[in-house]
Amino acid sequence: MSTNNQSIVIRGATVVNPDSMFVADVRIANGVIEAIGESLAGDVVLEASGCFISSGFVDLHTHLREPGKEEAETIESGSRAAVLGGFTAVVAMPNTDPAQDNVKTVQFVRERGLAVGLCEVIPSGCITVGRLGTKLVPYDQLAQEGVTLFTDDGTGVQDALVMQRALMVAKRLNLTLAQHCEVASMTVGAVMHDGACCSTMGVPGWPSAAEEEMVRRDIQLVRITGAREHFMHLSTQGSVELVRAAKAEGLPITAEVTPHHISLTDELLTGFDPIFKVNPPLRTMADISALHEGLADGTIDAIATDHAPHAGHTKEQTLDTAPPGMLGLETALGVVNTAVTLSPQKIAALMSWNPAVIANISDHQGRPVAVGEPAHIAVWDTTTVWSVSRDELASRSTNTPYHGMELRGRVRHTIYNGQLVVQEGKALA
Amino acid sequence: MKHLLSTRDLSTEEILSVLAMADHMAEINSRAVPKVPALRGRTVASVFFEDSTRTRLSFETAATRLSAEVMTFTASSSSVNKGESLRDTIETLSAMGVDAFVVRHKSSGAPLQITQWTDAAVINAGDGWHQHPTQALLDAYTITRNFNELNSMHGRTIAIVGDIKHSRVARSDIDVFTRLGAKVVLVAPAAFLPTSLEGWGVTTADSLDDVIDVVDVVYMLRIQRERMDSAQMPSLREYSSLFALTPERAARMQSHALLLHPGPINRGVEMIVDPSVVPGSRILQQVTNGISIRMAVLFSLLGGDATTTLSNGVEA
Ligand SMILES: [Zn+2]
Ligand SMILES: [Zn+2]
Numbered sequence: 001m002s003t004n005n006q007s008i009v010i011r012g013a014t015v016v017n018p019d020s021m022f023v024a025d026v027r028i029a030n031g032v033i034e035a036i037g038e039s040l041a042g043d044v045v046l047e048a049s050g051c052f053i054s055s056g057f058v059d060l061h062t063h064l065r066e067p068g069k070e071e072a073e074t075i076e077s078g079s080r081a082a083v084l085g086g087f088t089a090v091v092a093m094p095n096t097d098p099a100q101d102n103v104k105t106v107q108f109v110r111e112r113g114l115a116v117g118l119c120e121v122i123p124s125g126c127i128t129v130g131r132l133g134t135k136l137v138p139y140d141q142l143a144q145e146g147v148t149l150f151t152d153d154g155t156g157v158q159d160a161l162v163m164q165r166a167l168m169v170a171k172r173l174n175l176t177l178a179q180h181c182e183v184a185s186m187t188v189g190a191v192m193h194d195g196a197c198c199s200t201m202g203v204p205g206w207p208s209a210a211e212e213e214m215v216r217r218d219i220q221l222v223r224i225t226g227a228r229e230h231f232m233h234l235s236t237q238g239s240v241e242l243v244r245a246a247k248a249e250g251l252p253i254t255a256e257v258t259p260h261h262i263s264l265t266d267e268l269l270t271g272f273d274p275i276f277k278v279n280p281p282l283r284t285m286a287d288i289s290a291l292h293e294g295l296a297d298g299t300i301d302a303i304a305t306d307h308a309p310h311a312g313h314t315k316e317q318t319l320d321t322a323p324p325g326m327l328g329l330e331t332a333l334g335v336v337n338t339a340v341t342l343s344p345q346k347i348a349a350l351m352s353w354n355p356a357v358i359a360n361i362s363d364h365q366g367r368p369v370a371v372g373e374p375a376h377i378a379v380w381d382t383t384t385v386w387s388v389s390r391d392e393l394a395s396r397s398t399n400t401p402y403h404g405m406e407l408r409g410r411v412r413h414t415i416y417n418g419q420l421v422v423q424e425g426k427a428l429a
Numbered sequence: 430m431k432h433l434l435s436t437r438d439l440s441t442e443e444i445l446s447v448l449a450m451a452d453h454m455a456e457i458n459s460r461a462v463p464k465v466p467a468l469r470g471r472t473v474a475s476v477f478f479e480d481s482t483r484t485r486l487s488f489e490t491a492a493t494r495l496s497a498e499v500m501t502f503t504a505s506s507s508s509v510n511k512g513e514s515l516r517d518t519i520e521t522l523s524a525m526g527v528d529a530f531v532v533r534h535k536s537s538g539a540p541l542q543i544t545q546w547t548d549a550a551v552i553n554a555g556d557g558w559h560q561h562p563t564q565a566l567l568d569a570y571t572i573t574r575n576f577n578e579l580n581s582m583h584g585r586t587i588a589i590v591g592d593i594k595h596s597r598v599a600r601s602d603i604d605v606f607t608r609l610g611a612k613v614v615l616v617a618p619a620a621f622l623p624t625s626l627e628g629w630g631v632t633t634a635d636s637l638d639d640v641i642d643v644v645d646v647v648y649m650l651r652i653q654r655e656r657m658d659s660a661q662m663p664s665l666r667e668y669s670s671l672f673a674l675t676p677e678r679a680a681r682m683q684s685h686a687l688l689l690h691p692g693p694i695n696r697g698v699e700m701i702v703d704p705s706v707v708p709g710s711r712i713l714q715q716v717t718n719g720i721s722i723r724m725a726v727l728f729s730l731l732g733g734d735a736t737t738t739l740s741n742g743v744e745a
Contacts, residue, residue, distance in 0.1 A: 199623035202537045202558030202600055207624075272538025316516045318536035320557070 009042030012049035031418035056088025061304035068097025086378035086411035171227035186210035237290035263339035274322030309397035334407030491723035565601035583610035591650030
């Protein structure tokens with residue numbers, strides 16, 4: 001591993017910036033991009049012709065499980081998984097135990113992330129105390145700790161008045177609320193998408209309408225409060241249409257999709273394997289097509305993994321009792337690039353530039369590759385075909401739905417804060 | 430076949446061969462001493478994570494009549510409630526030397542999952558709302574033998590009445606009946622139908638009155654009272670007025686039409702008529718046939734070369 005006073009040269013990659021793409025050598029030293037040019041020399045030289053070099057990816061939606069469920073993941077193991085996936089910043093979801101609804105827990109997560117030092121760990125805050133949907137968290141105190149993104153992820157805020165009041169506070173303090181859109185009364189006991197497969201399999205369905213109803217409600221709340229809202233892991237055609245219309249209206253709304261919702265369908269559940277159970281559930285080809293269109297036309301701003309580790313034994317339960325969630329960090333680029341045809345600039349926009357803005361870290365993450373910029377860098381390609389093995393992941397858990405599948409496109413090197421943390425697809429620390 | 434997890438695992442030929450083998454088993458069951466040594470030395474574990482005395486006794490009787498050893502495991506007497514995983518339970522029982530598991534579970538798919546953790550055959554004795562394959566086989570057996578058309582249900586129309594959505598019996602029966610050529614009409618309120626009937630090959634009707642006098646079989650499903658409380662139907666009274674079998678409706682059945690029910694009957698809910706006064710009722714015959722069908726299934730899975738070993742057993 002290089003140290004801060006060692007320079008690193010990425011040789012011959014195509015620089016991916018919002019306004020240009022060009023082949024060049026990029027030299028990193030002292031934590032910043034020091035030079036861009038031809039035939040640069042450095043202490044460590046990484047050949048990267050045929051690869052792309054962009055700002056490091058930013059995940060808006062990572063469950064690191066610490067504190068509380070360290071058997072599934074820790075901030076350290078999750079950070080390692082992140083950089084292997086090219087992410088130099090992750091937003092840590094607040095459904096920890098204790099939940100991130102208080103200053104102490106938020107400080108713990110941030111400090112633990114700094115101590116691990118592999119990537120930037122950004123604690124999100126809860127919208128309501130204990131994610132119970134009733135009492136608002138101390139927004140001013142959490143904002144002072146630097147928290148700008150708030151969500152009750154895992155559940156949506158069911159009470160419209162509570163959500164409206166949270167949005168009013170968020171507007172005043174210039175914060176962003178992120179919603180897991182799901183009307184809970186419509187999904188009691190739900191196991192998988194409510195469609196043809198679920199009907200034949202005889203399991204409780206997870207209707208698209210449960211998501212769409214809350215998307216519809218929250219668009220109205222944004223309309224009347226003027227606050228920003230981010231819609232997490234949209235999964236249905238109807239949600240995409242609602243968000244598209246709301247954006248056309250000029251409402252301050254952003255939206256994310258996960259790699260799994262744009263690549264996998266509910267038919268995978270016909271073998272009753274809980275590995276494919278996730279919230280929101282895998283949907284149909286029609287939904288996938290709508291999500292792809294949403295990516296293409298800008299309705300969807302970001303790819304976010306919803307990386308959700310679960311210890312092995314919890315996925316050895318029956319489909320109805322197993323917890324929902326799947327790993328995502330290490331496979332994100334490959335899945336996205338395999339499932340959708342996107343230009344390198346579009347990939348960088350969806351995985352780095354836009355999420356950095358939504359997470360309010362665009363002053364130092366998701367920056368152009370330019371001299372003087374902080375060195376949070378991902379070097380990746382869109383051509384390497386590789387096979388996913390759950391036994392070779394850095395995550396503490398193995399619940400990837402892509403085990404044994406071939407993906408096209410891989411992260412080669414990741415540099416965080418000027419440090420080479422992943423080299424040739426291997427974590428260095 | 431290695432397991433019987435779903436009727437969908439069976440080809441139509443396999444279904445017909447199980448029905449044919451059940452004829453042999455029925456002959457054994459008619460003897461003074463209804464027992465053959467066909468599965469001597471084999472162990473069948475009935476593993477009921479959800480209580481069902483009827484189905485368990487039917488399987489255990491079938492296994493006993495074929496001279497298999499029977500191990501009984503019920504959730505209430507086990508460590509399942511103490512957090513032992515499904516995997517641990519099955520691996521432990523497998524280690525005791527089990528040739529076949531007969532599994533009842535409240536969760537759809539559990540018997541399929543169990544096959545990962547054992548080399549033994551797994552027979553689904555009912556999982557969640559998903560499947561109850563031996564019920565469908567015994568129902569097909571009852572219908573074909575009563576109409577004396579052993580290999581087909583062509584030209585027959587069967588009404589399945591009640592809570593289709595939450596019924597493993599319905600899912601299994603629909604698959605088997607339609608593949609044997611029957612027309613199946615589902616008679617149920619919207620809340621009791623699954624979201625999608627894509628690929629099911631059935632039609633639907635809004636009330637029993639629409640179909641009662643034209644069908645060849647009236648198959649009444651058991652209605653669970655708790656479903657009435659969860660706002661899926663406005664009231665039991667409304668349900669019964671449209672979907673229960675009343676004496677008046679029973680009187681409108683065709684003279685050759687059969688009445689079937691998987692049991693236990695919910696008198697006053699789906700069955701307002703006393704089935705013993707309905708001439709076409711074959712409800713008790715279903716119970717009798719259940720033993721023959723389960724013997725046929727156990728023998729098919731555990732008996733090795735079917736014809737020779739069975740004939741040995743018959744001669745013994
Ligand atoms: Zn969520
Ligand atoms: Zn999540």
